[in-house]
Amino acid sequence: MNIGSILNQGFKKLSCSNIRNANLDCELLLSKIINKDREYVVLNLKDNIDKKYINFFYDLIERRKKGEPVAYLINKKEFWKETFYVDKNVLIPRPDTEHIIEEVIKNTYKDSKLHILDIGTGSGCILLSILKERKNFVGTGIDISKKCIKISKYNANKLKLTNRSKFYISDVDNFSIGKYDIVVSNPPYIELSKIRYLERDVASFEP
DSSP: OBHHHHHHHHHHHHHHTTOTTHHHHHHHHHHHHHTOOHHHHHHOTTSBOOHHHHHHHHHHHHHHHTTOOHHHHHTOEEETTEEEOOOTTSOOOOGGGHHHHHHHHHTSOTTOOOEEEEETOTTSHHHHHHHHHOTTOEEEEEESOHHHHHHHHHHHHHTTOTTSEEEEEOOGGGOOOSOOSEEEEOOOOOOGGGGGGSOHHHHHHOO
16 A cells, blocks of 8 residues: 555545544644654655555544544654654643744843743643753752653753753742742643543643
């Protein structure tokens, strides 16, 4: 079976489950399976796929049909100018959160030497994106989740920012390490009573 055919099959399955952006989802899932980027998948529709990959692809399609977010299935999400590792232990970075980075950039000088604290750092996407933009900043991220801190450290290493970032398992009330010029945070703020009204992807799968 070639790439075009398997994408078509996946699209039909997702469309029947009313999954939005079914085409894009299929391309991302297949690129994950065959370890190629999405552009390769789109530009090589007539290339045949090894049979061993097909069942893996359909397994991911079934999970997507049940609402599991693509970001968790492929373990990555683009945010600001970088790609971050994510899994079910962290919230998925969203475009509207990029406003925080924009505000920090707008209100600081490029050569400023400032210390920034990120409360509830999760994947580290906010803090690490700011550090990428401000080469003289150093940053600290805190989170109550050990698994989140492990992921944020992984992303810091991936982006070569370990020398300018530190991460601690802590809540804000019990954290007293260092002094900070800027504090940022984008914690979960949805009331429990309203979770059932959210999209299935968010309500059933995100922490």
